Amino acid sequence: MRGRAAGWFASAVLAVWLTAGGWLAGQVAHNEMAPPVVHVDHGANSAAARKAHYVVLVSLDGFRWDYAKREGAKHLLEIGKEGVWAPEGMLPSFPSLTFPNHYTIVTGLYPEHHGLVANSFYDPVKQARYAISDTKAVTDGSWYGGVPLWSLAESQGMRTACMFWPGSEAEIAGFRPTYYAHYDEKISEEARVAQVLEWLKLPEAERPHFITLYFSEPDHEGHEFGPDAPETRAAVRKVDGLVGKLKAGLDASKLPVDLVVVSDHGMVKVASEWITLDQFADLAGFETAGPLLYGKTEADRERVYTALKKAAPEFKVYRRKNVPGDLHFNQNEREGDPVVIATGPYAIRARGPEAGKPDRKPTAGAHGYDPALMPEMKASFFAEGPDLVAGKTVLPFENVNLYPWLAHLLGLHAPKTDGSLNVLAGTLRDDGAEPVQ
Ligand code: AMP
Numbered sequence: 001m002r003g004r005a006a007g008w009f010a011s012a013v014l015a016v017w018l019t020a021g022g023w024l025a026g027q028v029a030h031n032e033m034a035p036p037v038v039h040v041d042h043g044a045n046s047a048a049a050r051k052a053h054y055v056v057l058v059s060l061d062g063f064r065w066d067y068a069k070r071e072g073a074k075h076l077l078e079i080g081k082e083g084v085w086a087p088e089g090m091l092p093s094f095p096s097l098t099f100p101n102h103y104t105i106v107t108g109l110y111p112e113h114h115g116l117v118a119n120s121f122y123d124p125v126k127q128a129r130y131a132i133s134d135t136k137a138v139t140d141g142s143w144y145g146g147v148p149l150w151s152l153a154e155s156q157g158m159r160t161a162c163m164f165w166p167g168s169e170a171e172i173a174g175f176r177p178t179y180y181a182h183y184d185e186k187i188s189e190e191a192r193v194a195q196v197l198e199w200l201k202l203p204e205a206e207r208p209h210f211i212t213l214y215f216s217e218p219d220h221e222g223h224e225f226g227p228d229a230p231e232t233r234a235a236v237r238k239v240d241g242l243v244g245k246l247k248a249g250l251d252a253s254k255l256p257v258d259l260v261v262v263s264d265h266g267m268v269k270v271a272s273e274w275i276t277l278d279q280f281a282d283l284a285g286f287e288t289a290g291p292l293l294y295g296k297t298e299a300d301r302e303r304v305y306t307a308l309k310k311a312a313p314e315f316k317v318y319r320r321k322n323v324p325g326d327l328h329f330n331q332n333e334r335e336g337d338p339v340v341i342a343t344g345p346y347a348i349r350a351r352g353p354e355a356g357k358p359d360r361k362p363t364a365g366a367h368g369y370d371p372a373l374m375p376e377m378k379a380s381f382f383a384e385g386p387d388l389v390a391g392k393t394v395l396p397f398e399n400v401n402l403y404p405w406l407a408h409l410l411g412l413h414a415p416k417t418d419g420s421l422n423v424l425a426g427t428l429r430d431d432g433a434e435p436v437q
Pocket residue numbers: 061097098099119132133138164165166167183185214216219220
């Protein structure tokens with residue numbers, strides 16, 4: 001009842017912009033831009049929500065499972081020591097790309113169940129394209145399935161905030177976060193941390209209990225220079241420092257905050273030049289997106305499948321319905337048909353650049369691959385807080401299991417998803433029983 005009323009309110013209110021000149025500006029160095037925050041008024045936290053603990057969910061894009069130990073990232077390792085750590089990594093969902101995995105983390109659904117099956121893809125039913133660089137698509141809730149954690153919390157009377165997160169700029173399952181910002185790489189990492197800490201200084205009624213924070217490093221350096229390059233190693237140490245600043249601020253707040261630091265995937269050194277599928281098969285009439293192939297007719301799909309079948313050892317091709325089940329990549333039309341899967345760290349694309357346009361070499365590092373074939377795809381997981389056991393390590397687990405666990409930390413009732421609370425129940429100070437509200 002409350003949820004439905006608040007949902008209506010969310011779509012009816014006019015978002016209020018707090019600009020760089022506003023009250024936030026004083027919180028960051030004056031030459032830095034404070035994030036322009038959109039405020040959607042959902043009313044005050046409910047009485048139950050006020051009693052709940054806080055979760056700050058941080059993503060370090062492309063922070064491979066072994067980076068923290070390799071660089072001696074002291075703040076992250078400290079969080080792991082004082083709380084919970086997956087020393088052998090967390091398993092990303094397939095494909096191990098940024099948007100599919102960030103959105104899996106906040107929905108508990110495999111990409112083919114939430115709908116973001118790649119960073120860029122085609123939808124044969126809508127006959128439209130989604131791309132992370134397309135603001136119109138990114139902010140259009142009709143592309144997104146599932147109930148993201150912020151929408152779940154808002155529907156249960158709890159306020160939320162996103163300092164960037166894939167999906168956070170769209171209305172999904174009837175809600176937006178109460179506070180969010182449009183993605184802008186120019187907003188410095190320090191300003192992002194400052195914003196999160198500011199949100200936690202709001203009066204209890206307005207203070208968000210679930211907060212996301214996103215950094216695009218060390219993914220960027222990993223792509224440009226490769227996972228072992230000095231630039232990538234420096235970026236790892238830099239984001240560790242940012243986590244340290246955040247942690248210090250959270251400690252100073254004296255609030256009961258569970259800090260959860262994850263990454264979306266790892267990074268591997270690319271071992272090929274471009275492998276361009278239309279050199280092996282005639283893709284006339286196909287829509288394509290990256291390596292994805294959308295055949296219009298059954299005859300076209302079968303023809304291209306046959307042509308690619310023995311084309312090269314760097315990939316395997318399947319009719320979509322036959323993609324191995326453990327990849328959870330055989331049910332959604334957005335995945336295309338046939339489906340090409342790399343057998344190693346190879347740069348695969350459907351087509352080269354358009355005629356007259358220059359080609360670019362593949363990047364030094366890449367991800368997107370099957371973590372079972374390439375352990376370099378494994379992501380990171382560290383968490384510490386009042387609800388978590390200290391000094392606990394966990395074996396690699398699938399990132400779909402974060403959702404019921406995060407919902408539990410917040411005291412929310414979670415819908416059924418692809419994840420299970422049992423997987424991480426051993427990290428909880430309570431027994432993982434259903435919350436009473
Ligand atoms: P990729 O490594 O290709 O999977 O994607 C990583 C890129 O996604 C980063 O370099 C960011 O620039 C971009 N990105 C991350 N979050 C967002 C967002 N919320 N909106 C748009 N782009 C984003």
